[in-house]
Amino acid sequence: MSASPAGSPAPSAGLPAAIVGAGPAGLAMARALRVRGLPYVQFERHRDLGGIWDIDNPGTPMYESAHFISSRDKSGFFDYPMPTSFADYPSRTEILHYTHAFADAFGLRAGIEFDTAVERTEQHADGSWTLTTTAGPVRASALICCTGVTWDPRMPVVPGHFDGQVMHSVGYRSPSLFAGRRVLIVGLGNSGADIACDAAAAADAAFISTRRGYHFIPKFLAGTPSDQTEWLPIWGERLLYSVVRPLVVGDVRRWGLPKPDHKLFETHPLLNTQLLHYLSHGDIAAKPGVVRFDGPEVVFTDGSRERVDLVVCATGYDMSIPYVPPDYLPWTQGRPEMYLNAFAARPGLFGVSYLEVNSSAYTLFxxxxxxxxxxxxxLRDNPARARTFRELVRTDHPDLSSGVKFVDSPRHTNYVEVRAYKKNLHRVARLMGWTELRAGRFDPIRMTGAHV
Incomplete structure (x- = not known):
């Protein structure tokens, strides 16, 4: 029998919480439970931790040339900074090394059941859960979904017949794929821009197709990573870049890219001026949206055609949680609806990582x-306050946008503006009388009993 979303049934005494996933979000969650002495079980379907940053993890969208688009000093876990020996914008291998070091520092690896996938879940009338895993059934007091947002690729439907190969960017790994081929990248998010740069350097001919124009932001301002301006209010950042971008980037229409149809930060800006380098040198050509396939050619909205051997669709992902029954959560445009993007209306169901944000994610996790x-x-120590919070989940509807009118697209359904999001997390913590993050809260020596 499934539990009703109404009310706040107390979890069965003695059962651990279940964390699904051992990527950055799952590790942050494990540390938060461990420091409170809350029992938990953690499942990871891969043989090791790291989530998408392990390029050998089946289904990861990771590729060899990937780097963080947020800078080293803004991107780490709370109270555990990335080493200064890392690049300003760390590579995928540095990030994976850092994630492993984090897990080892706080003694988290021993609590992970590797090579164990969660296939389905069910909540019972008392609020407890049964997880059906590849290792057998497990009972839990709560279900915390930490499996990320880039595992379920969204493919466009293009009419016509194409003689070449069509793939989603989730399957892209190495520029060697492009050698000797004429390549079209569809989509101009940050991953699409990265892959387009690989194609520009490795393919016989490279093209990038985009229906929408995007704002390009330089990665550095006066030699400092540009995300260091987050302390400014959003209107201040817009004012700053209204001065800087014309001087550093210029009008991207000269290279065939469309003019943005939105204000800066109404969609995720592109931190990839390397693409502009390749466009300005003729190593890749910008094309408008795709209309149809026609044998060996791709036809675009302006009537132009290009002969292409390979089409890579960097067209985004749905935020599926396949092991949770679909009626346990409301969904909008492929995004789950949760209070603060973390607390489901159904008691005992939580998510970490189900948000898009104009900043780094690890500290938010x-x-x-x-x-x-x-x-x-x-729920263990103060049931009355737990009931008060459940009422807040039901009635509180905070603005997480800072007044920014995000572009109307599936990706932006649960997009948050980082300043507004942090402000509301702080507001809720203060309202509930909860302890917020502070220096030394997660002291690894205290947690593990050993220097690390």
């Missing part, structure tokens, strides 16, 4: 995990 940990501790 820590903040989210901290609040989930506080609520789970209340």
């Amino acid at each position: 820590d903040r989210i995990a901290n609040l989930i940990g506080e609520h789970l501790a209340d």
Whole structure:
């Protein structure tokens, strides 16, 4: 029997919380529970931790040339900075090394059941859960979904017949794929821009197709990573870049890219001026949207055609959670609806990582995990406050946009503006009387009993 979303049934005493996934979000959640002495079980279907940053993890969208688009000093877990020996914009191998070091520092690896996939889940009338895993059934007091947002690729439907190969970018790994081929990249998010740069350097001919124009932001301002301006209010950042971008980037229409149809930060800006380098040198050509396939050619909205051997669709992902029954969560345009993008209306169901944001994610994962940990501790120690919070989940509807009118697209359905998001996480913590993150809260020596 499934539990009703109404009310706040107390989890069965003695059962651990279940964390699904051992990528950055799952590790942040495990640390938050461990520091509170809350029992948990953690499942990872891959043989090792790291989530998408392990290029050998089946289904990961990772590719050899990938780097963080947020800078080293803004991108780490709370109270565990990335080493200064890392690049300003760390590579995928540096990020994976850092994630492993984080897990080892806080003694998290021993709590992970590797090579164990969660196939389906069911919540019972008492609020407890049964997880059906590849290793057998497991009972849990709560289900915390930490499996990320880039595992379910969204493919466009293009009419016509194409003689070449069509693939989603989730399957792209190496520029060697492009050698000796004429390549079209469809989509101009940050991953699409990265892959287009690989194609520009490796393919016989390279093209990038985009229906929408995007704002390009330089990666550095006065030698400093440009995301260091986050301390400014959003209107201040817009004012700054209104001065800087014309001087550093210029009008991208000269290279065939469309003019943006939105204000800066109404969709994710592109931190990839390397693409502009390749466009300006003729190593890749910009094309408008795709209309149809026609044998060996692709036809575009302006009537032009290009002979192409390979089409790579960098067209985004749906945020599926395949092991949770679809009626346990409301969904909008492939995005789950949760309070603060973390607390489901159904008691006992949580998510860490189900958001898009104009900033780095790791510290946000820590903040989210901290609040989930506080609520789970209340279920054990302060049931009255736990009930108060469930009422807040039902009635509170905060603005997480800072007034930014995000572009109307599936990707932006649960997009948050980082300043507004942090402000509301802080507001809720203060309102509930919860302990917020602070220096030394997650001391690895105290947690593991050994220097690391």
